[in-house]
Amino acid sequence: MKSRTSYHTFKTDKKMEFINITRTVAEEVEKSGIKEGMVLVNAMHITASVFINDEESGLKEDFLKWLEGLAPYDVDRYKHNLTMENNAHAHLKRTVMGREVVVAVTGGKLDFGPWEQIFYGEFDGQRPKKILIKVLGG
Ligand code: ZN
16 A cells, blocks of 8 residues: 655634645645545644535635634633633634545545535634645555
8 A cells, every 4th residue: 555645834814714725635646646545634733624615705704604603702701711822712613624534536536526625724823734634545
């Protein structure tokens, strides 16, 4: 079995932001030379997510609004913020949106359903944070 592991760093301009990373993942699959297998993509920080959904600007705004309803940025609301941090809301948002995705690789390509795209979801940004991409197969 072959494998290829890479790390990619993002530093978002905004505190919360979604970045479409589909091309980055597809490039790593190509570089791996793997034709049949799978690729794991995960955030390496507990206030960021990797998830699959649609590249549609209205929907991305809907996600942010929905997450703000579930876990609003409100420093006094959370016990976690009694520590040195004020990012409890970001931990909660990350958990809802998930840590990682696994996508099948078929014929050397990402084997997506219709409209599927891979996103990095940042909830406590403006600092460098990493994702891991691991391609496995043969
Ligand atoms: Zn924290």
